[in-house]
Amino acid sequence: MTPVRLKPKRYKVVVGLGSCGIAAGGQKVRSALQDTIDRAHAPVELTETGCVGMCYREPLVDVIDPGGSLFTYGNVTPERVARIVEEHFLGQTPVVEWLVRAQTMALPDDSFFAKQKRIVLRNCGLMNPESIDQYLARDGYRALTKAIKTMDAEEVIKTIMDSGLRGRGGAGFPTGMKWQFAHSARGEKKYVICNGDEGDPGAFMDRSVLEGDPHSILEGMLICGYAIGADEGYLYVRAEYPLAVARLKKAIVDATALGYLGKNILGTDFSFQLHVKEGAGAFVCGEETALMASIEGKRGMPRLRPPFPATSGLWGKPTNINNVESYANIPWILLQGGAAFAAMGTEKSKGTKVFALAGKIARGGLVEVPMGITIREVIFEVGGGIKQGREFKAVQMGGPSGGCIPAGLADTVIDYESVTQTGAIMGSGGMVVLDDTACMVEIARFFLDFTQKESCGKCTFCRVGTKRMLEVLTRITQGEGKEGDIELLEDLCEKVKVASLCGLGQTAPNPVLTTLRYFRDEYEAHIREKRCPAHYCKKLLTYEIDPLRCTGCTICARVCPVQAISGIVKQVHAVDQSLCIHCGSCVTKCRFDAVKAR
Amino acid sequence: MSKSSKTRLPRQGDPPLGDQARVERVLARYSGRIGAVIPVLQEVQETLGYLPIWAIQAIALGLEIPASQVYGVVTFYAQFRLKPIGKHLCKVCHGTACHVSGATEVSGAILEQLRVLEGATTEDGKFTVESVACLGCCSLAPVIMIDQETFGRLSPDKARKIVKEF
Numbered sequence A: 001m002t003p004v005r006l007k008p009k010r011y012k013v014v015v016g017l018g019s020c021g022i023a024a025g026g027q028k029v030r031s032a033l034q035d036t037i038d039r040a041h042a043p044v045e046l047t048e049t050g051c052v053g054m055c056y057r058e059p060l061v062d063v064i065d066p067g068g069s070l071f072t073y074g075n076v077t078p079e080r081v082a083r084i085v086e087e088h089f090l091g092q093t094p095v096v097e098w099l100v101r102a103q104t105m106a107l108p109d110d111s112f113f114a115k116q117k118r119i120v121l122r123n124c125g126l127m128n129p130e131s132i133d134q135y136l137a138r139d140g141y142r143a144l145t146k147a148i149k150t151m152d153a154e155e156v157i158k159t160i161m162d163s164g165l166r167g168r169g170g171a172g173f174p175t176g177m178k179w180q181f182a183h184s185a186r187g188e189k190k191y192v193i194c195n196g197d198e199g200d201p202g203a204f205m206d207r208s209v210l211e212g213d214p215h216s217i218l219e220g221m222l223i224c225g226y227a228i229g230a231d232e233g234y235l236y237v238r239a240e241y242p243l244a245v246a247r248l249k250k251a252i253v254d255a256t257a258l259g260y261l262g263k264n265i266l267g268t269d270f271s272f273q274l275h276v277k278e279g280a281g282a283f284v285c286g287e288e289t290a291l292m293a294s295i296e297g298k299r300g301m302p303r304l305r306p307p308f309p310a311t312s313g314l315w316g317k318p319t320n321i322n323n324v325e326s327y328a329n330i331p332w333i334l335l336q337g338g339a340a341f342a343a344m345g346t347e348k349s350k351g352t353k354v355f356a357l358a359g360k361i362a363r364g365g366l367v368e369v370p371m372g373i374t375i376r377e378v379i380f381e382v383g384g385g386i387k388q389g390r391e392f393k394a395v396q397m398g399g400p401s402g403g404c405i406p407a408g409l410a411d412t413v414i415d416y417e418s419v420t421q422t423g424a425i426m427g428s429g430g431m432v433v434l435d436d437t438a439c440m441v442e443i444a445r446f447f448l449d450f451t452q453k454e455s456c457g458k459c460t461f462c463r464v465g466t467k468r469m470l471e472v473l474t475r476i477t478q479g480e481g482k483e484g485d486i487e488l489l490e491d492l493c494e495k496v497k498v499a500s501l502c503g504l505g506q507t508a509p510n511p512v513l514t515t516l517r518y519f520r521d522e523y524e525a526h527i528r529e530k531r532c533p534a535h536y537c538k539k540l541l542t543y544e545i546d547p548l549r550c551t552g553c554t555i556c557a558r559v560c561p562v563q564a565i566s567g568i569v570k571q572v573h574a575v576d577q578s579l580c581i582h583c584g585s586c587v588t589k590c591r592f593d594a595v596k597a598r
Numbered sequence B: 001m002s003k004s005s006k007t008r009l010p011r012q013g014d015p016p017l018g019d020q021a022r023v024e025r026v027l028a029r030y031s032g033r034i035g036a037v038i039p040v041l042q043e044v045q046e047t048l049g050y051l052p053i054w055a056i057q058a059i060a061l062g063l064e065i066p067a068s069q070v071y072g073v074v075t076f077y078a079q080f081r082l083k084p085i086g087k088h089l090c091k092v093c094h095g096t097a098c099h100v101s102g103a104t105e106v107s108g109a110i111l112e113q114l115r116v117l118e119g120a121t122t123e124d125g126k127f128t129v130e131s132v133a134c135l136g137c138c139s140l141a142p143v144i145m146i147d148q149e150t151f152g153r154l155s156p157d158k159a160r161k162i163v164k165e166f
C-alpha cells in the first residue's frame, strides 16, 4: 500500500505521535524539526501520525520525498534533526545510517514487516488520525456507504458470518453470530458498545488503533448499528488513554459534520449517535456485563449470564458489544468480502491478529500477523528474538487470564484452539516475552497479586481464594514454602475456577496452572532447596563480594541498612550472611559489578 | 497522620463557596441525564483534585440518588480519591511488561528520591506517587507518567533524575 495518493511536490515529513512516540520524545523532535525547517526554509510539509508499530525505534520520522518514496528514520533525537534536514531535505541524500525502513533499499528492520499482514492496522502510522479527509482518501466510510445504500441488514450479517471473524476481546465468539442474536432480539431501542477497556497489563493493541485510526472504529460500530437495528452507541475507553479519548471525540465531531454520523446518515433513514465513556480504573469493567453496569453509573460488578447482552444489555435493552479490534476489521471485510478474510488463517481461526510485543523482546511493538503463524515466527522473525541475545524462556499470553507458554512449545500455531490447548489463552493479544532471568513462581505471584486486587468481591471463591493463593505464592518466593503448598495451590485453582461467576475468577488460576505445568521444578526448588533457579527472588539469594572485582570503595558498606558489610577503604569487603536481609541495595549500588547474587 | 491537631484542614462541613459553585455547575450540565454519576464524579475530581465528602453529598442531592450509592461508586473505582493529592501525580507502571523490565527498582528509586511511601504525598505537597497497572506504552517499559507526560525506557537513575528535576 502506498502511503500517499497525491504525489507531493515537496518533502512531506510525518512524526509518529502515538502515546509511545510522545513518551519517547516525539514532541521534542517535532518542535526541533519545525524550527530547523523554518530556519532553513526547507521545502517541507510537516504533519503527524499514529503508531506504525515500531515502538522499539521511537521516535520515528517518516519522510516522503517529492518522488513519493518513503523513508523512515528511527530513534530520532532533536540533535539528529539538523543533519537530516540538511542532507536529506536540502541535499537530497538520505542519511542512510539512521534509516530503519526505505522503499528503495533493503534494511535489517524489513523483517519486522515481512510476515505481517495489515488489516486492522491498515491505516495506523500511515495517515493523520485527526484528519477525516485522509481517512476518506484511504477508502474511509466507503464500507458504511456500501452497507447502508446497497445491502440490507441480513446481507451485512451474512458477510460477517462468512468471514469467520471471531471476537478479538479474548473469548473468540463468532462476531456474525453475535450480531445475528442482537438483530433478532425484539425491541425498539438497541445499543452498540465498543469495549476499549483494555485492562490486560502489558497489552496496547486497542490503544494504538483508537489513537491511530479512530474513524475505522466508528465505521465498524456504525455498520453494526445498521445490521442490528440500533441507533445509539457507546465507546468505553480506559481512563489511562487520554489521547485516545481526545481523538475519538474529534472523530465523532468530524464524522457528524460530514453526515456519517447523526440523523439520516448519507440521506438514508438510518440514524446513529455515539458517546464516549471514560472508564474509571477497574480491570473487571472489561467484562461485558460489568462494563454495562459501569456505563449505567453503577459499581462495575459482573452479573450472571444469561440473559446475554444481545437480549438484555445496557439498560435492559438488546445490546451488541465487541472489542476495538473486532470493529476495526469490519470495514475491510465489507469492502473485500467475507471470503477474502476467510482465506487467511486456519480452519477455525480466520483473518489476522494484532499482538503487542513487550518484555524481553528485541523489537517491542505492535504487529499484525495472519492466524496460523507460529509463536516462534512472531518472536524470532517479526520480533527479532530476545533482547541482548539472552535465552528465550517463555511467553506470557492472555495476561492475568492467560498463561506462560514455554520455549519448548514455540512451534505452537497461533489460533484460538491451539493456544488454549497449552493452557494459556489467545486473549486480547498481549505477548510478554520472558528470558532466562524471569522466575516463573514470581510471575505467577505477580498475576495473582493483580487479580486479587482487581477481584470485585462478589464471589467468595474469587475474593478469598485469590488472596489465599497469593499468600501461598508469596511465601514460596520468600523461601518459606512448605511441603504440600503445590497441592494446596492446585486445589485452590480448581475451586476458584469452578466457583466464580465471571471470567476474572474463572481464569485467574491460569497463570499458576501453566507455570505449575511447565515449570514445576522451579516451584520445587523454591520450596525444598530454598533456591530460586533464575536468581530472581531476593530472599533466596546469597550475596557475596568478588575479591577480584572489589576496589574497596566502601559504598556497599555505607548503603547496607543493617551493617552486614564490613571492610576498610581500598580493601576487599565481605558480607556477614547472618546479618544480611537480602535487600539487594549493595548489588544496585556497586559500580564495579563486584557483588554477586547467587 | 499529621502529628499536631492544630494544623487540621478546615472542617468538612463548610466547603469553600467557590468550590461549591463549581460542583453545582458540573451538576447543572448533567441534570436529567441517566447514568451520569461517573462522569460527574470525574469532572468534580478534575476541578477539585479529589472528592470531599461534602461534594459527594451535593452530587447525591443533585442527581437524586442516595449518598451511599455515590460513595459506593467512589470506593469501587481506582480513579476516585477521597483525599487531596500533591501538586503533581506520579503514576508508576507495574504492568506485566514494566514488571519484568525492572519496575520495582524504578519505583524504589522514585520513592527513595522523594522520601515518600507509595500512595502517599510528599511533605512539601509537590508529589503524590501511585502505582498503576499499565499505561499502554509497554514497549518502552519501564514507564512512569507525571501528570499528562509519559517517560519511558527508564532506569532507576533516570527516574530519580526526572522527579528531581520536574
Ligand SMILES: Cc1cc2nc3c(=O)[nH]c(=O)nc-3n(C[C@H](O)[C@H](O)[C@H](O)COP(=O)(O)O)c2cc1C
Residues within 6 Å of the ligand: A166, A167, A168, A169, A170, A171, A172, A173, A175, A195, A196, A197, A198, A199, A200, A283, A284, A285, A286, A287, A288, A289, A321, A322, A323, A324, A326, A428, A502, A503, A504
Ligand atoms: C475480567 C475480564 C476482563 C475483560 N477485559 C476485556 C477488555 O479489556 N477488552 C475487551 O475487549 N474484552 C474484555 N473482556 C471480554 C468481554 O467480556 C467481551 O467478551 C468482549 O468485549 C466481547 O467482544 P468480542 O466478541 O469482540 O471479543 C474481559 C472479560 C473478562 C472476564
Ligand code: FES
Residues within 6 Å of the ligand: A201, A202, A203, B093, B094, B095, B096, B097, B098, B099, B133, B134, B135, B136, B137, B138, B139, B141, B142, B143
Ligand atoms: S506494562 Fe507498563 S506500560 Fe504496559
